[in-house]
Amino acid sequence: MFDVKDTDLFDLEEEDFDTILAPDIVFKGNIKFTKPFLIRGKVFGSIDATSDLVVDTDSFVSAGIYAGRVLVRGKIEGNITASDIVFVTSSGSVSGDITAKQVVLEPGSRFSGKCTMVD
Numbered sequence: 001m002f003d004v005k006d007t008d009l010f011d012l013e014e015e016d017f018d019t020i021l022a023p024d025i026v027f028k029g030n031i032k033f034t035k036p037f038l039i040r041g042k043v044f045g046s047i048d049a050t051s052d053l054v055v056d057t058d059s060f061v062s063a064g065i066y067a068g069r070v071l072v073r074g075k076i077e078g079n080i081t082a083s084d085i086v087f088v089t090s091s092g093s094v095s096g097d098i099t100a101k102q103v104v105l106e107p108g109s110r111f112s113g114k115c116t117m118v119d
Helices: none
Strands: 019-021 026-033 037-039 042-049 052-055 060-072 075-077 080-088 093-095 098-100 102-105 110-112 115-117
Touching: 042 052, 080 093, 098 102, 102 115
Parallel strands: 019 037, 026 042, 037 052, 042 060, 052 060, 060 075, 060 080, 075 093, 080 098, 080 102, 093 110, 098 115
Antiparallel strands: none
């Protein structure tokens, strides 16, 4: 079985992110990006990306998400479509449908929705 912990998505350091949404920021609207993006605050709207998205612990996202890879440590309400992987850690929560090549739900994570794995 493929060990997703070996993926470099977990090795990203803060300086690897082109943009970081700070914990005290509440953003409403549409976000588009092509380089790794880290959310530590709150987002309401939509996210459209060709790169990595990390929703950090204690963050909240209410949005439809399209991205390359998504790492969920916080809370997401909305559907997620990833071209590669969606990984929900033990501190993460997703309320919405997930579509990706690979989906990983760590023990302790929360997921409510439909999961579709595609080639």
